[in-house]
Amino acid sequence: MGELLFNxxxxxxxxAIPVGAFFWEFVFVGRKRLGxxxxxxxxxTGEAExxxxxxxxxxxxxxxxxxxxxxxxxxxxxRIENNGATAIDAADYVTGQNGHAGLHIHFPQRRVxxxxxxxxxxxxxxxxxxxxxxxxxxxxxxxxVGVIDLPKVPLNRSDHYKILATxxxxxxxxxxxxxxxxxxxxxxxxxxxxxxxxxxxxxxVLIGFLVTVIAAMTVLNVxxxxxxxxxxxxxxxxxxxxxxxxxxxxxxxxxxxxxCPGADLDYEFEGTDRGMTRVSDERGRDGTxxxxxxxxxxxxxxxxxxxxxxxxxxxxxxxxxxxxxxxxVEQIRALFRGEVTNWQAVGGADLPVRVVNRFAGSGTxxxxxxxxxxxxxxxxxxxxxNQLQRTGGPGRCQTLTTDDVLTEVAEMPGAVGYxxxxxxxxxxxxxxxxxGGRTATRENIADxxxxxxxxxxAFSYGDFVPGSVGASFVRFLLREGGQDVIRRYGxxxxxxxxxxxxxxx
Numbered sequence: 001m002g003e004l005l006f007n008x009x010x011x012x013x014x015x016a017i018p019v020g021a022f023f024w025e026f027v028f029v030g031r032k033r034l035g036x037x038x039x040x041x042x043x044x045t046g047e048a049e050x051x052x053x054x055x056x057x058x059x060x061x062x063x064x065x066x067x068x069x070x071x072x073x074x075x076x077x078x079r080i081e082n083n084g085a086t087a088i089d090a091a092d093y094v095t096g097q098n099g100h101a102g103l104h105i106h107f108p109q110r111r112v113x114x115x116x117x118x119x120x121x122x123x124x125x126x127x128x129x130x131x132x133x134x135x136x137x138x139x140x141x142x143x144x145v146g147v148i149d150l151p152k153v154p155l156n157r158s159d160h161y162k163i164l165a166t167x168x169x170x171x172x173x174x175x176x177x178x179x180x181x182x183x184x185x186x187x188x189x190x191x192x193x194x195x196x197x198x199x200x201x202x203x204x205v206l207i208g209f210l211v212t213v214i215a216a217m218t219v220l221n222v223x224x225x226x227x228x229x230x231x232x233x234x235x236x237x238x239x240x241x242x243x244x245x246x247x248x249x250x251x252x253x254x255x256x257x258x259x260c261p262g263a264d265l266d267y268e269f270e271g272t273d274r275g276m277t278r279v280s281d282e283r284g285r286d287g288t289x290x291x292x293x294x295x296x297x298x299x300x301x302x303x304x305x306x307x308x309x310x311x312x313x314x315x316x317x318x319x320x321x322x323x324x325x326x327x328x329v330e331q332i333r334a335l336f337r338g339e340v341t342n343w344q345a346v347g348g349a350d351l352p353v354r355v356v357n358r359f360a361g362s363g364t365x366x367x368x369x370x371x372x373x374x375x376x377x378x379x380x381x382x383x384x385x386n387q388l389q390r391t392g393g394p395g396r397c398q399t400l401t402t403d404d405v406l407t408e409v410a411e412m413p414g415a416v417g418y419x420x421x422x423x424x425x426x427x428x429x430x431x432x433x434x435x436g437g438r439t440a441t442r443e444n445i446a447d448x449x450x451x452x453x454x455x456x457x458a459f460s461y462g463d464f465v466p467g468s469v470g471a472s473f474v475r476f477l478l479r480e481g482g483q484d485v486i487r488r489y490g491x492x493x494x495x496x497x498x499x500x501x502x503x504x505x
Contacts, residue, residue, distance in 0.1 A: 032092060032188025033084030034103075034155070036181050039162070040077035043176075072169035074176060077118075078105060080150065081160035084188055093152040094184035100134025102152035103183040103190075105163070109172040111146040112137035115165035125161055128153045137165070144170045232260030233472035238285075240268045241275025241292040243401040244364045244420035245312060245456050249292055252485040256476050263469050271400065273361025276301050276459055284461030287468025291459040294363030306457040308503035309477055311492040313421035313440040314367060314452045315432040317409050322416070324348040326434035329372060329451060335416055338378050341394040343414060351414035354388055355396035356405050358418075364402065367454035368418045372435075385412065406430055418452075422489045442490050446498070455503055456491070 080103070082088050093102030115137055117129050129135045133151040140147060146167060153161065169176070183190055239249055246269045253265040269275070272293035279291040280301045294312060297304045316332055318324050322343045327335075334340040335353055343351045357377065358365040369376060378396070385397040385408045394414075399405050402419045409415040410429030421440040424432040432440070435452055444450035464471035476482045483493040494503040 031085050032088055032185055033082070034080065034088055034183075034185050034188070034190045035083040035193035036078060036080045036103075036105075036190065037193045038076060038179055039079050040075065041176065041179075042075050044073045044075055073113075074110065074167050074169070076107070076165045076167060076179070078148075078163045078165070078179070079160055080153075080163070081193070082155035082157055083191075083193060085157070087157060088155045088185060088188075090152040090154050092186050092188070094186060095152075100132065100151060101136075101149035102134070103150040103181060105148040105150065106140075106180045106182060107146040107148075107167055108177040108180075109144055109170055110167040110176060111139050111144075111170050112148055113166050113168050115148060115163060117161060118164050119160075119162040121158070121160045122156070125153060125155075125159070146170075231472060231475060232263065233467055233469045234260075234262030235288065235469045236264045236266065237288055237290060237469040237473055238266045238268060239290050239292060239473075240270065240278050241290075241459070242272045242294045242363050242456065243269045243403065244294055244314070244423070244454075245292050246402070247420075247423060248456075248485060248489050248491065251488075252477060252482045253473070255481055255485060256473055259476070259481060260472065263472070265469075265473070269401070271359070271361060272363030272366070276304060279459055279461050280304060282461075284464075284470070287460070287465035287470040289461075290470045290473065293457050293459055294454045295366040296455075296457070297459065301459075303461050304459045305462060306459050307474060307478070308494045309456045309458055310483075310486045310494055311445050311497060311502065312454050312456045313442070313445055313450075313490055314364060314418060314454060315421045315424050315440050316372075316416065316418050316435060316452070317406065317424050317427075317430040317432055319351075319409055319413055319415045320429065320431050321413050322348045322351055322431075324433060325431060326437065328436055332435065333373055336373060336377055338396070349414075352392075352394035354394060354412055354415045356385060356408045356412070356415050356417035357396060357398045358402075358405060359398050359400055363454065364418060364420065368452070371454070372452055388412070440490075442487075442492050445492055448502070455494075 090102070095102065117126075117135075120126060128151050134149055135151050137146065137148045139145065148163060148165060150163070181190055181192070239253065246267070249269075250267060253267070257263050257265060269292075272291075272295050275291035276293055276297055279289050280303055282289055283303070284290075291304075292309075293306075297306055316327060324343060324346060327346060331340070331346045335346070336355055338355075340346060341353050343349050343353060355377075357380065358368075380396060380398055383395070383397055385399060388395045388397045389412050397408070399408055402423055405417040405419050406423060406427040409417045410427065421432060424430060435450065438444050438450045440450055440452065445453050458474045458477060460470060460474070464474070477486075478493075478495070483495065486493050494500065497503055
């Protein structure tokens with residue numbers, strides 16, 4: 001429930017509330033809105049006694065030149081504006097007691113003794129204040145309230161005008177009561193506004209809400225990043241087996257450890273057969289021992305359960321001095337059966353052919369003999385690769401791991417061997433040859449046009465212990481995270497193989 005709240009409800013609320021506020025403010029409530037505010041309300045009492053009182057004396061004079069006894073004067077500036085979303089027409093004003101006026105500004109305890117229109121945002125608005133427009137001032141009888149009547153001025157969006165008025169107090173003392181606006185605008189309303197020097201209360205509330213949502217989601221993400229995702233397990237796991245798939249498994253393991261804090265993976269790759277033997281002998285150590293192999297277990301390990309992971313790419317590698325970049329399947333067979341002992345026979349240099357094999361039990365060797373040779377190779381002479389190189393002639397030797405094969409081929413003139421393709425192309429000093437004119441690409445593996453491929457398996461002793469790291473890591477290899485790594489090395493996850501029977505040979 002908490003995850004639903006933070007991952008779905010809060011983000012949706014963070015979007016819906018500001019959008020709703022916008023529509024409420026500018027579509028429903030503020031579609032037609034006339035705003036007004038008092039920009040200045042200043043007393044001028046005492047100005048007559050100053051040395052520059054000419055303007056006020058003129059205001060106090062009557063038409064015949066006599067002086068009126070004005071007391072407690074004030075000057076007021078009122079701004080009227082359209083701050084809604086649409087234009088306000090003359091017909092939108094509801095007519096009150098004055099048949100022409102649309103708005104009425106009331107000044108309690110004061111009377112209006114003079115006024116003028118200033119600052120028209122649109123000069124064309126001047127026609128709205130002509131005689132008989134309803135523009136004028138009066139006093140509510142017996143109420144001590146001065147009134148300025150304003151005409152029904154049509155205002156486009158953001159249009160405004162200002163009224164400057166001089167008023168005299170009629171009763172009371174101290175601060176003047178606040179002026180009020182009387183009137184009705186159909187389809188909207190009249191609102192007292194404030195200057196735009198700061199953010200509105202609504203804006204501050206929305207900003208505060210959004211900050212709260214972002215902070216809550218940030219805290220949730222931090223908490224979730226510290227917690228292991230569903231399907232993870234904690235503890236130690238040792239991965240053994242095929243050296244051909246070692247690079248893939250190590251990178252996938254690093255990604256798994258980052259995804260699942262608390263999991264610790266160790267690696268001891270010595271070949272497919274040795275890995276399966278260890279898992280079988282130690283009975284998988286309750287889900288803490290996993291073997292990776294590129295050959296099926298057959299009848300030698302009846303207690304092991306194999307789970308196909310991917311179709312992997314293999315290649316034949318040669319010493320660059322042999323001057324060979326491509327071989328046919330028949331030429332490869334002749335080289336490894338000992339029928340060709342000099343590279344000249346297959347279009348190469350005048351160098352003796354030196355075969356570098358993996359030891360029996362290697363999954364890579366099993367795939368090589370099964371898919372390319374179609375038979376076993378001649379008996380091994382029982383000499384090391386160093387001894388073979390010192391003889392100066394053709395021959396064959398054996399090594400333990402994929403890295404050993406690549407090292408020997410790179411250092412021994414005329415050497416030929418086989419390995420996992422991605423490791424081969426990353427190793428300087430060896431050439432990964434085309435086979436039958438085909439390169440070991442994922443596409444050629446997928447359509448079976450390239451002949452040297454294998455199936456990589458994960459082996460456990462029986463079914464994994466529920467909740468074990470072994471069970472969790474195999475699921476990771478079979479899902480998106482692990483399969484991304486498998487693809488990065490050019491292999492094809494079994495989940496994507498069109499003919500799934502190829503993963504179950």
